[in-house]
Amino acid sequence: MMSVSLLQRFKTGLWRDNPGLVQLLGLCPLLAVTATFVNGLGLGIATLAVLMASNALVSATRSWIQPEIRVPIYVLIIASLVTCIELLFKAWFPDLDRSLGIFIPLIVTNCAIVARAEVFASRNPVGSSILDGLVMGLGFALLLMAIGAFRELLGQGTLFARMDMLVGGEPMRGIVLADNGWLLLVLPPGAFFSLALAIAAKNAIDHRRKDARTPISRRARSLNR
Amino acid sequence: MTDRPVWKSGVTLAVIAAFCTALVAGTWQLTAERIENNKKEWLERSLTPALAGLFFDSPVTESMISIAPPHDLPGTETAIIYRVYAGTEPVAALFVVSARDGYAGPIRLLVGISMDGTITGIRVLEHRETPGLGDRVETTKSDWVLQFDGHSLQDPEPGEWAIKGDGGQFDQLTGASVTPRAIIKAIKHTLTYFESNRDAVFSVHADNPESDINEASQEQK
Numbered sequence: 473m474m475s476v477s478l479l480q481r482f483k484t485g486l487w488r489d490n491p492g493l494v495q496l497l498g499l500c501p502l503l504a505v506t507a508t509f510v511n512g513l514g515l516g517i518a519t520l521a522v523l524m525a526s527n528a529l530v531s532a533t534r535s536w537i538q539p540e541i542r543v544p545i546y547v548l549i550i551a552s553l554v555t556c557i558e559l560l561f562k563a564w565f566p567d568l569d570r571s572l573g574i575f576i577p578l579i580v581t582n583c584a585i586v587a588r589a590e591v592f593a594s595r596n597p598v599g600s601s602i603l604d605g606l607v608m609g610l611g612f613a614l615l616l617m618a619i620g621a622f623r624e625l626l627g628q629g630t631l632f633a634r635m636d637m638l639v640g641g642e643p644m645r646g647i648v649l650a651d652n653g654w655l656l657l658v659l660p661p662g663a664f665f666s667l668a669l670a671i672a673a674k675n676a677i678d679h680r681r682k683d684a685r686t687p688i689s690r691r692a693r694s695l696n697r
Numbered sequence: 698m699t700d701r702p703v704w705k706s707g708v709t710l711a712v713i714a715a716f717c718t719a720l721v722a723g724t725w726q727l728t729a730e731r732i733e734n735n736k737k738e739w740l741e742r743s744l745t746p747a748l749a750g751l752f753f754d755s756p757v758t759e760s761m762i763s764i765a766p767p768h769d770l771p772g773t774e775t776a777i778i779y780r781v782y783a784g785t786e787p788v789a790a791l792f793v794v795s796a797r798d799g800y801a802g803p804i805r806l807l808v809g810i811s812m813d814g815t816i817t818g819i820r821v822l823e824h825r826e827t828p829g830l831g832d833r834v835e836t837t838k839s840d841w842v843l844q845f846d847g848h849s850l851q852d853p854e855p856g857e858w859a860i861k862g863d864g865g866q867f868d869q870l871t872g873a874s875v876t877p878r879a880i881i882k883a884i885k886h887t888l889t890y891f892e893s894n895r896d897a898v899f900s901v902h903a904d905n906p907e908s909d910i911n912e913a914s915q916e917q918k
Contacts, residue, residue, distance in 0.1 A: 507828070533713065541706045545713050552717035556724040563728035566735040627829075634837075643837060655829040 485607025492615040493674050497584035501575045502616060503663040507627070510634050512620025514568045516613025518557050518576055523585050524605035525553045530593040531601035546589045554580045568637040584612060619666045625649070627657030744779060744791055747809030747818030749846060753781045753788050762901050770794045770890050771883040772803060780899055787899045789817055790891060796883035800875040801825040808887045815849040819884060831876035844868055850888045858885045
């Protein structure tokens, strides 16, 4: 029974309610850093860590926080956690930190985090909230990685370039498939196009599945957002 | 809505704030040393490639002087000079200057010049040039900046300090002509400065960061 609901939760976070694809939260970092795979992965890990920790703290303190001051408390908790993550990145992944620049501190403004605190963690026990942070963070991170890989491959002709920023060692050029790519995809408009394609692909897949099965109308729900 | 006393909310906020502060302070304690080391290491790592083929035995970062604008070097930001020694003998100077007229804002450049006025290396430290076009001035993207190694004010002739498209000697970057022009202009400018201020650059004391190199160069004249 437990494993079924666990599977359901993962499905929700990674697919049905994916913070980036469906809820369209945290778009600013998503669009800004995904020019390469390693940047997407780096910001994905950072966001995932903040989301799990903030869900845990919000949930642990939920019983003795007065509702009228809950928002400032979320802000305090999230801002502190992001500062900690930023310091840890600076200490252990200095190159990645330099590459992501302002977008690590800007995790503070990722609506996905405050949304999960308000919608889920403030009403559920700690373990369940951490799991929620994990699945939602994973959903966001996987989307960042997918868009990063797509833009890097078509825009730059490489895949997994500069993974040394995460794993250490000599600068790596990654898998080089072409010397040049389609420049547009590396530039900011490419981020919008890529995200649009990802959302369209998801909707198309959902559509096809729905046609195959008995139609359960979830469509109105995702359209209303 | 509720008649819960305000002071209770205040206390809750204070407790949470104290906890969060402790969390950040603890993480800072844990990481401060590593971060400091990373910064130093990164600086040395980014400076030494501009000293190709030189022997030196002092840490580059220890002999820094910074010159606040206005100064005679390129750019309107603070310029930085690192003096490089072998023993007590000066062997080269590293300039951190800005090329003002990049395609998208200033380009921060590292220019290494040996005592005889030849370039030991050029690196682009910071820029906002177009990805895929102007950003090929980075060594991770192309070898364009390496072509300046070994050149000096006399080689090529001053009139040929330009990209080939402008009648000069240096390779251009396809699709980006503003960026190379700006960089070449700044390099030439820095070489000229070094030629006329060489002794002043090395006579200023490093332990006095505010020391005014412009004054020293006045005395020399």
